Amino acid sequence: MLAQLVDMSLWESVVRALIPVLLAAIGGLICERAGVFQISLEGMMLAGAFAAVAAAHVTGSALAAAAAAAVAGVLLSLVLAFGAVSRGGNAIVLGVAINILAVGLTSFLLPQLFGVRGSFQPEGGVRILRIAIPGLSDLPFIGPVLFNLSILGYAALLLVPATWLFLFRTQLGLRLRGVGERPLAAETLGVSSTVYRYAAVVASGVLAGLAGAQLALGNVGVFTEGISSGRGWIAVVAVMLGRAHPFGVLAACLLFGFTEAFGFRLQGQGYPVQITDALPFVVTLVALVIARKRFRRLLDLTASTV
Amino acid sequence: MRGKRWWALLAALTLLLAACGGGSSEETSAPETTAAPSGTEEDTSTETTAAPAEGEDEGAEAEGGEGPHFIYITPNPIGENEFLQMGETGTQAAAERLGGTAETFESTDPSSSRANIEAAVEAAPDIIVLTTFQLTDMAVEFASANPDQKFILIDDCPPEGQPENLYCVGFREHEGAYLLGIMAGNLTETNKIGSVVALDIPFFHRWSDSFYLGAQSVNPDLEPDTQVFIGGDNPFADPARAKEQALSLAAQGLDQIFSVGAASDMGVFEAAQEQGFMTYGTDVNNCPVAPEYIVDNNLKLVDNAVQTAIDLVMSGEATPFTSVGLAEGGVGVMALDDERLADSQCLVAQHPDIVEQVREAAEGIISGEIEVPDPLAAAG
Numbered sequence: 001m002l003a004q005l006v007d008m009s010l011w012e013s014v015v016r017a018l019i020p021v022l023l024a025a026i027g028g029l030i031c032e033r034a035g036v037f038q039i040s041l042e043g044m045m046l047a048g049a050f051a052a053v054a055a056a057h058v059t060g061s062a063l064a065a066a067a068a069a070a071v072a073g074v075l076l077s078l079v080l081a082f083g084a085v086s087r088g089g090n091a092i093v094l095g096v097a098i099n100i101l102a103v104g105l106t107s108f109l110l111p112q113l114f115g116v117r118g119s120f121q122p123e124g125g126v127r128i129l130r131i132a133i134p135g136l137s138d139l140p141f142i143g144p145v146l147f148n149l150s151i152l153g154y155a156a157l158l159l160v161p162a163t164w165l166f167l168f169r170t171q172l173g174l175r176l177r178g179v180g181e182r183p184l185a186a187e188t189l190g191v192s193s194t195v196y197r198y199a200a201v202v203a204s205g206v207l208a209g210l211a212g213a214q215l216a217l218g219n220v221g222v223f224t225e226g227i228s229s230g231r232g233w234i235a236v237v238a239v240m241l242g243r244a245h246p247f248g249v250l251a252a253c254l255l256f257g258f259t260e261a262f263g264f265r266l267q268g269q270g271y272p273v274q275i276t277d278a279l280p281f282v283v284t285l286v287a288l289v290i291a292r293k294r295f296r297r298l299l300d301l302t303a304s305t306v
Numbered sequence: 307m308r309g310k311r312w313w314a315l316l317a318a319l320t321l322l323l324a325a326c327g328g329g330s331s332e333e334t335s336a337p338e339t340t341a342a343p344s345g346t347e348e349d350t351s352t353e354t355t356a357a358p359a360e361g362e363d364e365g366a367e368a369e370g371g372e373g374p375h376f377i378y379i380t381p382n383p384i385g386e387n388e389f390l391q392m393g394e395t396g397t398q399a400a401a402e403r404l405g406g407t408a409e410t411f412e413s414t415d416p417s418s419s420r421a422n423i424e425a426a427v428e429a430a431p432d433i434i435v436l437t438t439f440q441l442t443d444m445a446v447e448f449a450s451a452n453p454d455q456k457f458i459l460i461d462d463c464p465p466e467g468q469p470e471n472l473y474c475v476g477f478r479e480h481e482g483a484y485l486l487g488i489m490a491g492n493l494t495e496t497n498k499i500g501s502v503v504a505l506d507i508p509f510f511h512r513w514s515d516s517f518y519l520g521a522q523s524v525n526p527d528l529e530p531d532t533q534v535f536i537g538g539d540n541p542f543a544d545p546a547r548a549k550e551q552a553l554s555l556a557a558q559g560l561d562q563i564f565s566v567g568a569a570s571d572m573g574v575f576e577a578a579q580e581q582g583f584m585t586y587g588t589d590v591n592n593c594p595v596a597p598e599y600i601v602d603n604n605l606k607l608v609d610n611a612v613q614t615a616i617d618l619v620m621s622g623e624a625t626p627f628t629s630v631g632l633a634e635g636g637v638g639v640m641a642l643d644d645e646r647l648a649d650s651q652c653l654v655a656q657h658p659d660i661v662e663q664v665r666e667a668a669e670g671i672i673s674g675e676i677e678v679p680d681p682l683a684a685a686g
Contacts, residue, residue, distance in 0.1 A: 009553055009554065009556075009557035013550050013554060016550065020546075107383065111383070116385050118382065118384070118387050118543070119543065119569045121572070219549065220546050220573050221572075221576065222545055222573075224569045224572070225383065225569075226543055227540075227543065227545070229538060229539045229544040230538070260547075260550075261550060261554070267534040267551075268532055268534055268554055270532075273534070277537040
């Protein structure tokens with residue numbers, strides 16, 4: 001039975017579920033490190049998904065789709081950047097507003113631009129390019145799981161160590177963390193917290209937008225209203241659970257991806273959906289209890305910097 | 307502090323803008339589709355409701371119009387949702403036939419549904435037509451509060467406390483699903499079949515359980531049924547999740563998978579194209595989406611159902627619950643009708659022997675020879 005539960009396609013499924021969440025979560029963790037509480041990932045992901053499908057339909061190009069998704073994410077992120085950083089507004093209120101704005105805008109623009117409501121499939125079946133890396137993709141087990149991804153999939157996985165290098169091994173990263181932890185001290189040293197925080201928020205816009213592109217043109221080839229379906233919120237939780245550390249966030253995203261994919265298989269074995277649906281949240285609670293102390297420290301940090 | 311307040315205000319304004327969006331749509335080129343009151347703001351209902359097909363552009367006035375007046379309310383945007391489209395078609399056809407007018411109010415969420423029903427009650431038409439289980443609670447609430455207003459509820463019925471002025475129309479979907487099962491039982495090579503279903507509620511078991519039952523009737527070697535449920539935040543419009551579930555079933559060796567998930571179905575159809583299993587759709591003809599992989603669809607002929615119900619209510623012959631099935635032309639599969647099948651692009655068209663078998667079974671169901679149990683009745 002275990003063999004049936006943990007088949008090869010389980011791991012492929014985990015990675016596919018992981019990638020959009022991971023992209024958004026990396027954006028979230030950069031903001032967290034810069035001292036901006038980023039909860040508008042869900043809205044930016046949704047806007048990115050819409051922009052990607054719209055651009056794919058109009059231009060027929062996956063590159064244009066990804067670019068449009070990033071731009072859509074950035075436009076929304078600028079609302080947060082201007083409000084929270086320039087004007088010292090409450091990032092949570094702004095984040096909630098952005099999320100609702102994205103839902104309203106996408107379901108308003110869908111019928112306006114394409115004359116349909118509910119769901120929309122771009123003409124020509126444009127998809128984010130999937131590349132099987134020659135040689136590596138033939139490796140047993142890890143080949144199909146790790147080396148047969150979309151470009152954005154590779155980007156997401158490579159971003160994890162890259163973000164770690166950036167945050168902990170570069171001067172810019174040090175300054176970014178400084179801005180997040182001790183903004184006054186950073187300012188005293190001549191590091192503009194405004195510039196770093198803007199950059200962090202805009203970066204999260206790019207990444208969450210691309211997460212939307214991956215969801216709508218990588219995982220599937222269609223936009224449906226509310227297609228983000230809470231994945232942006234999972235990313236927010238992953239940032240907290242992973243204590244805004246790149247590898248921690250990756251682990252948290254993996255956990256969510258795994259519980260989801262594993263839940264589907266449990267269902268296939270006859271376990272009730274109510275249990276498998278609750279699985280990610282139960283696992284989150286357990287993980288929170290285990291990581292309680294560290295989590296509390298993070299919360300204090302968040303509270304003092306929002 | 308003051309700064310924060312300004313931002314809160316701006317945020318609120320942004321929301322308002324998003325909400326008002328629907329209202330200003332009239333000037334732009336909305337074709338003949340009907341727009342609806344968005345439900346959040348005051349002034350939208352008169353401005354955005356469009357008249358029926360041949361009416362003039364101004365919203366049809368509720369009072370003073372000649373002939374009967376019907377208002378059709380959906381819980382979700384109509385979009386490419388042919389199910390909701392057919393409800394609109396049926397309402398308009400009935401209005402045209404009776405020399406009256408029909409309006410459509412589209413909703414986006416429960417709160418806009420509520421606002422739409424309030425606006426409809428205010429307009430006091432002859433009949434308010436509501437669709438799907440998502441509006442059942444509100445149907446009961448508004449019908450009880452407005453005993454003189456007649457309501458038709460399509461595709462569901464309250465389990466108890468049904469007001470006298472609320473008429474339900476139900477489909478015997480299990481009859482169509484049973485026919486699809488006959489196809490699956492014949493076509494399966496692995497003897498493993500199953501369903502990807504939006505929610506685990508008795509209503510949806512009408513499809514999944516009956517599908518398996520139909521397959522069993524022609525294939526004694528079938529392995530136990532496998533059903534998975536999409537669930538999550540957005541069960542009816544999460545194609546990515548539905549696709550993963552279908553792939554997980556394919557990995558277990560299932561080669562016939564019934565997709566019962568509204569807009570999520572797209573994900574199952576994609577999975578079918580990637581993994582090469584056969585799949586089955588619901589409500590409308592989905593075959594053109596994946597012609598080589600979709601065998602047939604469990605059709606709900608909502609337009610027939612709505613017209614039947616409106617006629618019954620207008621003539622005063624309606625019973626609290628009207629059920630339409632194969633016999634009434636309320637449900638069906640593409641394979642039953644030569645004309646429909648010819649350009650359906652459905653896989654079943656390539657198997658005339660199965661088509662024949664399905665038609666015989668349909669006759670059996672209509673004559674009562676074959677009895678398809680109703681999972682909904684069993685649950686209630």
